[in-house]
Amino acid sequence: MKPNILVCGKTGAGKTSLIQAVTHAGTVPDEAIGDAEATTRGFDVYETDVANFIDSEGMEPGRTVEQYSSFIMGEVVKRLSSDSVENLVHNIWYCVDGSGARIQSADARLIEQFSDKVLLVVTKSETLRREQTEAMMSQLLDLLPAERIVMISSHNRTGLAQLLDRALEMTARAIDGADDELFSFRNRWNTYYVNMRARWERRAGDEADGYINWGAGRAAAIALIPLPLADVAPLMANEAYMIYRIGAAYGYAVDKSILTMLAGVAGGSVAGKLAASFLPFLKVPIAAGITYGVGKAAKAFFASGMKLDADELREKFIEGEKESKNTNWKENKIEEE
Ligand SMILES: Nc1nc2c(ncn2[C@@H]2O[C@H](COP(=O)(O)OP(=O)(O)OP(=O)(O)O)[C@@H](O)[C@H]2O)c(=O)[nH]1
Ligand SMILES: [Mg+2]
Structure with a gap:
């Protein structure tokens, strides 16, 4: 078969x-x-x-x-x-x-x-x-x-x-086919692809990390623009693009509901958080941190086969946001596409 x-x-x-x-x-x-x-x-x-x-x-x-x-x-x-x-x-x-x-x-x-x-x-x-x-x-x-x-x-x-x-x-x-036939078919398939799969999974992870760093770096650059509110829309657009790309690295076409759900792990008031910190030197790490955290949550979500629930996603977000503090996003030069 x-x-x-x-x-x-x-x-x-x-x-x-x-x-x-x-x-x-x-x-x-x-x-x-x-x-x-x-x-x-x-x-x-x-x-x-x-x-x-x-x-x-x-x-x-x-x-x-x-x-x-x-x-x-x-x-x-x-x-x-x-x-x-x-x-x-x-x-x-x-x-x-x-x-x-x-x-x-x-x-x-x-x-x-x-x-x-x-x-x-x-x-x-x-x-x-x-x-x-x-x-x-x-x-x-x-x-x-x-x-x-x-x-x-x-x-x-x-x-x-x-x-x-x-x-x-x-x-x-x-x-x-019959059960045993299907069973041996799946086995053969898994054996044939075992090494390739391991390589592909690493590739997807690396590619996702690349987009997360890129997205957070761009968020930092956007946040440097000294207008308190005008920069929220470009930040959201930047985040959306990052999520589309992370999804694609794992093979997924991302629909609007997944996009909204993932962007939502940052908690309701991204705009609020940013508007409150109208000092650019505060906005930069906040914007980069949120984007980075959302990126890490998105990566974990797609890597899991879209199985993580809201609590698990929130956890990944918080972990990511913390981790982003190790990077000086202002110094971190990101190349433009
Ligand atoms: N950037 C990029 N180029 C690709 C990729 N896959 C294929 N290509 C390029 O697309 C071109 C066409 O690739 P083929 O695999 O011959 O395409 P095909 O659909 O079989 O083409 P025909 O047999 O002529 O109908 C080649 O120059 C490939 O190198 C990809 O993942 N990324
Ligand atoms: Mg061909």
Whole structure:
């Protein structure tokens, strides 16, 4: 029992790179990954011990959705009508380039067609720019529920653990085999990914820490602006961007309710705290400390698989806020993006 995972999307979205990132070295040769031109043609199947990854030719500009859709559906149907259940497509990863920033109606229509088998994979997530992050998230979340969207970067190796967890659940459901069969399938899967997972988890943690330091440093810089109240909105925007990025490092598309919940761990009166301390030299550590604490709470939340409750989050926030006092944020030079 081995699932077939079909990877599709626009040309250059990073489909082949993704398959290379989630398979052991040597499975996907570097030559399979293209630069300027459309590279993959037709379908290439990469077999591993745990799954067959079906790489597809990308949708090129000028090709209509109908054409691309019938090309992909043709393969799905061909496999459906073959004699063996082993050929079925169990899971589809529809890739959207994160640096392109926009989901087009073509993407939306294709995703609808694949219905409950599809995961929407936002690739190159490390290239998302500050101004586009929020718009992209809300656009994505209008299209599909958060559990069906995964943010990944093949280059930074982030979000991949999340993608594989969800793919495992979806394929296990689709396979619907006997208990012992499912049990050995999960075992094989976990064995195949054990070392990669450990590396990915470290990567996600490091990346999250990078964003926390960056966010706190920027908060300090914003707080230096000597207007007592005008700086609260940019501080909140800064914090929101930090949370989106931390979520993405763990593969999550963050929705508004999670954002509000995480920003809320600082306690109601961030604006109040800051307004009260109208002296810039007090505002700097307060702003940096709040942002740092919220960042640490967010990191712990996503690392736990979004399982921490309000008390645990509050604890992480307080720990973080304390820890931030060890840094002189004013001296700490943060590079701008
Ligand atoms: N910045 C960044 N670039 C990436 C990432 N993943 C892939 N790329 C780049 O995107 C380009 C296309 O990658 P491919 O994996 O060949 O994309 P594809 O979707 O298979 O493309 P076609 O087969 O031509 O349809 C290459 O230059 C990759 O290096 C990523 O995570 N971050
Ligand atoms: Mg390709």
